[in-house]
Amino acid sequence: MSSIRYTVRFPRPSTHYAEIEAEFPTSGHPEIQLFMAVWTPGSYLVREYARHVEDVRAGNCPIVKTAKNRWTVETGGADRIHISYRVYCREMSVRTNWVEDTFALLNGAPTFLSLVGGRHLPHHVRLILPPEWKTSISGLPQTNLPHEYLAADYDTLVDSPILAGNPAVHTFDIDGIPHYLVNQGEEPVWDAARAVADLETIVRHYKSMWGSLPYDKYVFLNLITEAGGGLEHKNSMVIMTSRWSTSTRKAWCGWLSLASHEFFHVWNVKRLRPAELGPFDYEGENHTRSLWVAEGITDYYAPLALRRAGLITDAEYLNGPDGTGGLAGIIHALQTTPGRLVQSAELASFDAWIKLYRPDENSTNTTISYYTKGTVVAWLLDARLRVATGGAKSLDDLILLLYSRHSGETGFTPEQFKAAAEEVAGTSLRDFFHRTVETTEELDYAEALEHFGLRFHTASADGKTGEGKAWLGAETKVDNSRLLVTKILRGTPAHDAGLNVDDELLAIDDFRVRPGELAKRLENYKPGRQVSLLLARRDKLTRLDLTLGEEPGRLTLTSL
Numbered sequence: 429m430s431s432i433r434y435t436v437r438f439p440r441p442s443t444h445y446a447e448i449e450a451e452f453p454t455s456g457h458p459e460i461q462l463f464m465a466v467w468t469p470g471s472y473l474v475r476e477y478a479r480h481v482e483d484v485r486a487g488n489c490p491i492v493k494t495a496k497n498r499w500t501v502e503t504g505g506a507d508r509i510h511i512s513y514r515v516y517c518r519e520m521s522v523r524t525n526w527v528e529d530t531f532a533l534l535n536g537a538p539t540f541l542s543l544v545g546g547r548h549l550p551h552h553v554r555l556i557l558p559p560e561w562k563t564s565i566s567g568l569p570q571t572n573l574p575h576e577y578l579a580a581d582y583d584t585l586v587d588s589p590i591l592a593g594n595p596a597v598h599t600f601d602i603d604g605i606p607h608y609l610v611n612q613g614e615e616p617v618w619d620a621a622r623a624v625a626d627l628e629t630i631v632r633h634y635k636s637m638w639g640s641l642p643y644d645k646y647v648f649l650n651l652i653t654e655a656g657g658g659l660e661h662k663n664s665m666v667i668m669t670s671r672w673s674t675s676t677r678k679a680w681c682g683w684l685s686l687a688s689h690e691f692f693h694v695w696n697v698k699r700l701r702p703a704e705l706g707p708f709d710y711e712g713e714n715h716t717r718s719l720w721v722a723e724g725i726t727d728y729y730a731p732l733a734l735r736r737a738g739l740i741t742d743a744e745y746l747n748g749p750d751g752t753g754g755l756a757g758i759i760h761a762l763q764t765t766p767g768r769l770v771q772s773a774e775l776a777s778f779d780a781w782i783k784l785y786r787p788d789e790n791s792t793n794t795t796i797s798y799y800t801k802g803t804v805v806a807w808l809l810d811a812r813l814r815v816a817t818g819g820a821k822s823l824d825d826l827i828l829l830l831y832s833r834h835s836g837e838t839g840f841t842p843e844q845f846k847a848a849a850e851e852v853a854g855t856s857l858r859d860f861f862h863r864t865v866e867t868t869e870e871l872d873y874a875e876a877l878e879h880f881g882l883r884f885h886t887a888s889a890d891g892k893t894g895e896g897k898a899w900l901g902a903e904t905k906v907d908n909s910r911l912l913v914t915k916i917l918r919g920t921p922a923h924d925a926g927l928n929v930d931d932e933l934l935a936i937d938d939f940r941v942r943p944g945e946l947a948k949r950l951e952n953y954k955p956g957r958q959v960s961l962l963l964a965r966r967d968k969l970t971r972l973d974l975t976l977g978e979e980p981g982r983l984t985l986t987s988l
């Protein structure tokens with residue numbers, strides 16, 4: 429069978445370039461078309477990867493660029509065509525490329541041109557490493573040649589990031605299946621032994637929850653690069669973290685939650701998926717109303733699995749290690765985001781491409797994250813299923829049922845998800861889904877609180893005196909020694925008084941507010957007090973009268 433072959437070199441890695449030679453079969457056609465993906469599955473934004481591609485050549489064959497991410501090559505009757513190009517690799521994120529003197533992270537979508545109509549073909553990748561680099565690793569199977577990998581098709585190539593350099597590789601086996609923790613940038617301050625032990629606990633927990641491990645090997649690509657984020661793949665993940673993330677309890681819980689989240693995706697998203705997410709259109713947006721399932725349910729289980737596996741405490745699960753996170757922190761975030769009354773969870777999913785991944789100063793007022801709301805809806809749905817069945821069934825039963833039905837060739841539609849939930853509940857959930865995911869109605873927490881034996885507690889914002897804290901409802905930053913407004917929350921004193929983003933705040937009641945001292949100054953006022961603000965708006969001095977509000981208190985969950 430014909431195949432596509434790539435050779436990737438890093439002749440001067442400190443310049444952040446990968447040089448690629450590719451060989452494509454022509455099947456006897458007088459011309460072939462090549463394309464580059466515009467996005468990476470799992471990260472729902474068109475990123476125009478072709479903008480980092482340079483100097484595309486086809487040997488002696490004429491090649492013409494025909495679209496932002498497409499090229500046409502005249503084959504002159506040749507069986508195979510040789511292409512060469514360079515890719516600039518200097519974006520430190522889980523979905524893009526990074527090349528520097530000590531290592532390379534290559535993702536498939538931003539690296540490999542492929543053949544239009546040839547996605548089903550095997551794609552070989554051979555890496556020629558700088559002499560000082562000894563290791564490469566990927567979820568892809570290796571051929572019998574060093575640093576050569578074989579992707580069964582283009583989807584697998586895109587789903588299999590490759591790391592090369594000299595990373596520390598830690599191995600553990602579960603039921604004979606090898607798992608690799610690959611630490612790029614491991615230093616003595618990063619506690620690798622603890623990470624291996626806790627990852628093993630997480631994997632064992634999910635194996636018992638889902639019934640089996642659906643892969644031959646699994647690779648945790650952990651880039652300790654002072655960056656953040658994670659991206660799921662069928663048999664690997666890329667996560668980015670700080671060298672200090674094993675040093676404090678809060679940071680460690682954060683890393684465990686990230687790893688737990690991406691690992692849950694082995695099942696939810698990479699196998700059990702919304703119908704619209706596959707086969708992917710790599711050259712445009714792929715809209716789905718079900719990202720609240722894909723990400724929200726995953727984010728509900730990520731810390732829940734840690735608690736069930738004994739890696740975090742009940743208190744950490746409910747309120748986070750520092751008392752401002754956990755499930756309560758997510759509910760707090762939802763209930764203090766005005767956009768929850770504007771955008772439903774289903775619409776937030778659909779519009780991920782133009783909204784969630786493209787936030788601006790007004791996003792909090794007009795959008796809600798499907799991660800945030802999806803997590804809260806998952807918790808409410810878990811309670812609904814438990815109450816409806818007298819404790820016999822839970823969200824676990826629903827996702828296992830969905831997995832048994834929709835983890836094959838086709839995914840689930842929103843209607844199939846809801847029908848399966850009703851099947852588990854044994855009753856109609858029409859009103860539940862109408863309220864929680866189809867519309868922007870306020871959520872009702874009473875049933876979940878009662879079932880799980882919890883109640884909300886709202887601490888005063890100052891956390892000490894129990895008195896309310898005076899509040900503008902604006903966020904600010906200090907920029908070049910100026911105190912600038914960066915965000916105005918809808919329905920707050922700042923919003924109602926007409927304060928604008930980019931206004932420079934100079935004084936309150938004619939007393940200068942130095943940059944960095946706004947919070948301290950507001951401690952001298954009580955909610956309800958009218959004040960006069962002196963601002964500079966595009967350098968023109970302006971006064972505004974504003975009645976101070978009360979900062980919303982921090983919501984926590986306590987057991988009854």
Ligand SMILES: [Zn+2]
Nearest residue numbers: 689693723726
């Ligand atoms: Zn995710």
